[in-house]
Amino acid sequence: MTSPLLPTYARADIAFEKGEGAWLEASDGARYLDFGGGIAVASLGYAHPHLVGALTAQGQKIWHTSNLFRIPEGERLAQRLVDATFADTVFFTNSGAEAMECAIKMARKYQSTCGHPEKYRIITFEGAFHGRTLATIAAGGQQKYLDGFGPKVDGFDQVPFGDHDALKAAIGPETGAILIEPIQGEGGIRPVPSQCLRGLRALCDAHGLLLIFDEVQTGVGRTGKFFAGELSGVTPDIMAVAKGIGGGFPLGACLATSEAAKGMTAGSHGTTYGGNPLAMAVGNAVLDIVLAEGFLDHVREIGLLLRQRLAELQDRHPRIIELVRGEGLMLGIKTRVNNADFALAARAELLLVIPAGDNVVRLLPPLIISEADVSEAIKRLDAACCRLEATLDKTDGATA
Numbered sequence: 089m090t091s092p093l094l095p096t097y098a099r100a101d102i103a104f105e106k107g108e109g110a111w112l113e114a115s116d117g118a119r120y121l122d123f124g125g126g127i128a129v130a131s132l133g134y135a136h137p138h139l140v141g142a143l144t145a146q147g148q149k150i151w152h153t154s155n156l157f158r159i160p161e162g163e164r165l166a167q168r169l170v171d172a173t174f175a176d177t178v179f180f181t182n183s184g185a186e187a188m189e190c191a192i193k194m195a196r197k198y199q200s201t202c203g204h205p206e207k208y209r210i211i212t213f214e215g216a217f218h219g220r221t222l223a224t225i226a227a228g229g230q231q232k233y234l235d236g237f238g239p240k241v242d243g244f245d246q247v248p249f250g251d252h253d254a255l256k257a258a259i260g261p262e263t264g265a266i267l268i269e270p271i272q273g274e275g276g277i278r279p280v281p282s283q284c285l286r287g288l289r290a291l292c293d294a295h296g297l298l299l300i301f302d303e304v305q306t307g308v309g310r311t312g313k314f315f316a317g318e319l320s321g322v323t324p325d326i327m328a329v330a331k332g333i334g335g336g337f338p339l340g341a342c343l344a345t346s347e348a349a350k351g352m353t354a355g356s357h358g359t360t361y362g363g364n365p366l367a368m369a370v371g372n373a374v375l376d377i378v379l380a381e382g383f384l385d386h387v388r389e390i391g392l393l394l395r396q397r398l399a400e401l402q403d404r405h406p407r408i409i410e411l412v413r414g415e416g417l418m419l420g421i422k423t424r425v426n427n428a429d430f431a432l433a434a435r436a437e438l439l440l441v442i443p444a445g446d447n448v449v450r451l452l453p454p455l456i457i458s459e460a461d462v463s464e465a466i467k468r469l470d471a472a473c474c475r476l477e478a479t480l481d482k483t484d485g486a487t488a
C-alpha cells in the first residue's frame with residue numbers, strides 16, 4: 089500500500105464508504121459494527137437524519153463568515169452550553185487540541201491578570217492525553233509523543249496518577265492550575281475516583297489554582313451524564329470539549345466561568361474557522377438530541393447493559409479479559425493478551441474497537457446503539473475471544 093499521505097498512521101487497509109447508525113460499510117461490501125465511533129466522535133452514529141438535515145440546510149445558506157461578524161447559531165450553541173453547565177462563556181475551536189490550547193492560555197492569562205504572571209505552570213497526570221500540538225504534548229507528557237520534537241514546552245509538571253503526596257508536593261509558587269481528564273481515555277479508560285476530583289477542587293480553592301477538565305473524550309453524553317464531571321458533582325473553572333459535540337464535524341469548545349475567562353479580552357485569542365456556521369449548525373443539532381428528554385437515560389441504561397454483558401464475557405474468557413471498567417458508553421476491557429491483537433481479532437469478526445494505554449481496548453460506540461447492537465457486539469467479542477484462546481492453546485501446545 090503506497091500513499092502520498094504522511095505515514096504518521098499505521099492504517100488498516102479498509103476504507104468505509106457509508107454508514108448508518110452504528111454500522112459501517114467498507115468498499116468491499118463488508119459490514120462492520122462500529123464500537124469505536126471514530127474515536128468517540130460519531131456520538132449519534134452515521135448518517136443521522138437530524139444531523140444530515142442540519143448540515144445540508146446550512147450548506148445551502150452560508151458556510152463561513154469569519155469571527156469578525158456575529159454568528160447567531162454560535163451564540164445559540166454557546167448559550168445552550170452555558171445553560172447546561174457550570175460555564176458562563178464559550179470559545180469554539182476545530183479540534184480538541186485547540187480547545188486545550190485555549191484552556192491552557194486562559195489559565196495562564198487569568199493568573200497574569202490577577203497579578204501573578206509567575207503562576208504559569210500547570211500540574212498534569214501521567215497517562216494523560218491532551219492532543220498533539222507542541223503545548224498539548226508537553227501537557228500530556230508522554231515521551232513517545234515528545235521524542236525528536238525539540239525542547240518540551242515549559243510549564244507542565246506531571247505527577248503519577250493517583251499519588252496524592254506527589255500532587256501536593258508539586259504545588260509551588262509558580263503553579264497556576266491543575267489539568268485532568270475525569271476519565272483518562274487514551275490512557276486506558278482510567279476513571280479518577282470522585283473523592284479525588286473533590287480533593288482536587290479543594291486543593292485548587294485552597295491554593296488559588298484553576299481546575300481544568302479535559303472532557304474532549306468524556307463529554308457530551310459519553311458517560312451517561314452531559315459531562316463526566318457531573319458524576320462526582322465537581323465543577324471545573326475551565327473545560328475543553330470536542331469529539332462528540334460535532335458528531336463527526338470538526339468542532340471543539342473551551343468553556344469557562346467568567347472569572348476564569350476574565351483575562352481573555354478582545355484580541356487576546358482567535359481562530360479563523362472556529363465556530364463557523366456549518367460547525368454551529370451541526371453542534372446545535374447534536375445538542376437537540378443529546379439534551380432531549382430521556383436521551384442520557386438511554387445512554388446510562390444501554391451502558392449498564394453493555395457492561396453487564398462484558399462482565400459475563402470476562403467470566404467466560406478469564407484467560408483473555410482481566411477486567412472491565414469505565415462509565416456509560418466509555419468502557420475499557422483490560423486484556424491479558426496484547427490489546428492490539430485483541431482489536432485485530434475483533435476486527436476479523438467485523439467489530440471495530442480501539443486500543444488504548446495500559447493494555448486496554450476501548451469501547452466508544454455511538455450513543456444511539458440499541459440492545460440488538462449490544463447483543464451483536466457481545467457475540468462478535470465472544471468469537472474474537474475464542475480466536476485468541478485458540479492461538480493461546482496453540483502456543484501452549486508448542487511450548488509443552
Ligand SMILES: *Cc1c(COP(=O)(O)O)cnc(C)c1O
Binds near residue numbers: 185186188302303304
Ligand atoms: C482526542 C483528545 C484530545 C485531542 O483532540 P484532537 O481533536 O485530536 O485535537 C485531547 N484530549 C483528550 C482527552 C482526547 O481524547
